[in-house]
Amino acid sequence: MATHLDDRTEHHSPKPEGSSANVPTSDDVRITTPAKVCGMGHRMKRKEDPRFIQGRGRYVDDVKLPGMVYMDIVRSPYAHAKILKIDASEALATPGVLAVITGEDLKKAGNLHWMPTLMSDTQMVLPIEKVVYYAQEVCVVIATERYIAADAIEKVQVDYEPLEAVVDPHDALTDRVIVRDDKPKKTNHIWHWEAGDKAATDAIFASAATVVEEKIYLPRIHVSSIETCGMVANYDKARSHMQIYMTSQAPHAHRTVFALVSGLPEHMIQIISPDIGGGFGGKVPVYPGYVCCAVASLVLGRPVKWIEDRSENLQADSFARDYHITAKLAADKHGKITGLQVYTLSDCGAADAAANPSKFPAGLYSICTGSYDMKAAHVIVDGVYTNKPPGGVAYRCSFRVTEAVHMIERMVDIMAHQLGEDPADFRLKNFIRPDQFPYKSPTGWEYDSGNYKAALDKAMTMLDYRALRKEQLEKRKKGQLMGIGISSFTEVVGAGPSKDYDILGIKMFDSAEIRIHPTGKAMARFGTKSQGQGHETTYAQIVAEELGLPASDIQVEEGDTDTAPYGLGTYASRSTPTAGAAGAMAARKIKAKAKKIAAHLLEVGEDDLEWNVDSFQVKGSPDRKKSIQEIAFAAYTNHPQGMEAGLEATDYYDPPNLTFPFGSYICVVDLDTGTGEIKIRRFVAVDDCGNIINPMIVEGQIEGGLTMGLAPAMYEEIVYDANGQNLTGTLADYLLPTAVESPKWELGKTITPSPHHPIGAKGVGESPTVGAPPAIANAIVDAMWHLGVRHIDIPITPQKVWRLLRKHGVTD
Amino acid sequence: MSQHEVSVTINGDKQTRTVEARTLLVHFIRENLGLTGTHIGCDTTSCGACTVSIDGEAVKSCTVFAVQADGATIETVEGLAAGGVLHPLQEGFWEKHGLQCGFCTPGMLISARALLARNPHPTESEIRHGISGNLCRCTGYNKIVEAIQYAAEKLGAAGKGA
DSSP states (O other): OOOOOOOOOOOOOSSOOOTTTEEEBBBSOOOOOOOOTTTTTTOOOTTHHHHHHOOOOOBBBGGGOOOOOEEEEEEOSSSSSEEEEOHHHHHHHTTTTTEEEHHHHHHHSTTTTTOOOTTTEEEESSSSSSEOOOOEEEEEEESSSSHHHHHHTTTTTEEEEEEOOOOHHHHHHHHHHHHHHTTSSOSEEEEEEEOOOOOOOOOOHTOSSSEEEEEEEEEEEOOOOOOOOEEEEEEEEETEEEEEEOOOHHHHHHHHHHHOOOOOOOGGGGEEEBSSOTTTTSSSSOOOOOOOOHHHHHHHHSSSEEEOOOHHHHHEEEEOOEEEEEEEEEEOTEEEEEEEEEEEEEEEEEEEEOOOOTOTTTTTTTGGGTTBOOSEEEEEEEEESSOOOOOBOOSSSSSOOOOOOHHHHHHHHHHHHHTOOOOOHHHHBBBBGGGGOOOOOSSSSSOOOOOOOHHHHHHHHHTHHHHHHHHHHHHHHOOOOEEEEEEEEEOOOOOOOOOOOETTTTEOEEEEEEOOOTTTTTEEEEOOSSSOOOHHHHEEEEHHHHHOGGGGGGGEEBBBBTSSOOOOOOOOTIIIIIHHHHHHHHHHHHHHHHHHHHHHHHOOGGGEEETTTEEETTTTTEEEEEHHHHHHHHHHHHHOTOSSOOOOEEEEOOOOSSOOOEEEEEEEEETTTTTTOOOEEEEEEEEEEEEEEEEHHHHHHHHHHHHHHHHHHTTOOOOOOOOOOSSOSSSSTTTTOOOTTTTOOOEEEBBOSSSTTOOOOOOOOTHHHHHHHHHHHHHHHHHGGGGGGOOOOOOOOHHHHHHHHHHTTOOO | OEEEEEEETTTTTTEEEEETTTOOOHIIIIIIIIISSSSSOOOSOOOOEEEEETEEEEEEEGGGGGGGGGGGEEOGGGGGGBBBBBBHHHHEEETTTSSSOOSSHHHHHHHHHHHHHHSSOOOOHHHHHHHHSOOOOOSSSHHHHHHHHHHHHHHHTTTOOO
């Protein structure tokens, strides 16, 4: 099978200046192995693709088991209502209907009507007293056929007494309407969190030459992966064994949660996360539907399938963002940024069901000083309940980093404009310098490496920034509106070091287990779970790099808790920083043993050997060598006396720090002064994700992430009416960009390796989703700043632009 | 619910099943015929994951009843590779990294094939409009466009239609 694309020469520009913590920045992808090995840096064609392009993928809805029955969910038509009565008699009398499960039933089955969230809050599985959000799961119906189950949910009669819903989080803070009266404290306020130094920041602001302030709302959005969520639960009463196929980004953690909640012994639960049709954070939480499906299988002793439809997915599954931000940025008389103050209200919905590390209720939001060196910062976030679905997942970002980056990149642009400085020059002046790394941020982060100037310089060169500014001025004279927006973001990914990072107490390490078979072929299993990121290819390349085995000879597996080593899963761009590192470390353990075997075979001391691509050779006599394949065979046939046979290793990698990918994006827009239409003329994205495993896959991750950054910037928003009804419950209302809206992205890169990661990689899947929205917003505001426009909340639609053009007398 | 016999020729095979009148074609293909390469991503004909070819036209099979397809010739992703040789579009998607999670891919391939059948040499803009009924959440579409350009070139060079 041809598995290698020609490595192409990348565009070369002058060597970037500066180096970070003795880590030089370069343009070149490092390749040390030949094409037949296909280690790091090769544009290897994806090993997973043949099944997908031939319709042979296996997603949860493709699983069909003998005797399988189907579950469907009765959902609430109210955002807040008392449940007076549930009458399932008509549904139960329908031929083919096997059972109806209510909250009362779950309570009797062992208080399963409530479940813990990842943030140590509680969430109803099925309600008994009241519903707290629109489309909330009320009860479930199980029937022999999918269509019969769908019919039967209409026949369940639920009597509600509607209550006033609190939809606005500011209103919720008044505690006029209490969302969670199950709690001892009758308040909607959930938590208060602070980072940074208040006194130092206050002092900075007291003496600042310039202060800018802005209210920024990051609206509720939805990941809307093309595959919705679903499960096949198969409880075998004879074996007391539960087998679960699940759309899960974190199958091991989910198994532990299932064991703790259900009381089933963990070794009798197998969770298989098969091919996953996109995750983006939406398949991290445990939803009520999953629990009900598993309970249904336990009760009936048969396989039960539940696949949510798109409306359920959009209306009830975990949302992202919903941050109401007030930010203030201070600068001294030289235009040097000195301090940042942020207050944020986090609308959590009806439960704090965010997917953050346990100690971080607002995720990694305090990274919000971004790429800029400043003296002090202070951040406050309050979490509040409202009558909306619970959540707070990522939408393809690492734990609230997008909110942080959007805020700081908007504020920096506002400050630059306020001071009359060019936004690029203002950034260049305020960047953390390469020689400041490792950089300690005012809110306590230690950035591992960076060279922000190199990335912005490259982006500016790629589109001739100065010429565009001239063009903009000339256009303005003619009444034409053109804008240029920059975003120079710093990401924080790869959670995380065990001293600080855990989910429900489970430390956020990740793992790899590699077995080399006697014939030199290998199996490598990981604790993460790809949802399209290409792990079957990139992990194989990491192992190939370390051991010289061709990547095509390494079978990568993830997602089956019975076979893969324990790990925390794939989200927050953590797979390469954690499990990828584990893969390299496990391979190095194997290599250490291989060296002993080679010394034995070659009858020399270990010190006499050196490694060369795929062999240990005797120093000074390169003809005397043993390839990794020969060594593998010997590990089973001719290993040294006293040594264990076999050639395998496991590694649980606890990262010493997070990684800090970065980049600079520049967006050029033209606005139609008559209609408000926004045309993205060019979008240049320079990313630095450290060392690159597969440039083709990195480009794919970046392009996809950019379109997912465009989406909330211009199209997507989950909208509720005053009663908490979701008005955007289908893909006809909730607008995902198509190939027409999505521009032709122009990519560039710099490479500044992570100094602490075994292969110098940082993670890349989410940087563009984080970095793109402020570049677009900054460009649109930049086009209208001279009219008096300071800020526009995303999504920035033609209608919003048109209203502003009218307000400022540009159009009538 | 009334039952109806539905016969289709799917990927060259004649298949007959008896189904309810309301059975959607996508369910007929996936559940009754066991061809799970065709996917379901929404309920509103928005996403295109369920796109199949009906008598040569790309159609979203979630919005067609199986009974409406009675007598039709249907092609799904499983039928694209003739005699075990990948179709140039499949090859292009693999070669150009035109897929990530793979969920939208079958529908995208079928739409792209219908596009190339009616317009063998599409411009980039025509490709983008031609697949605008198919949503992809992973790739950002650039590499899908490149994959279709690759196939158009290859088919053109071979003097073949899609």
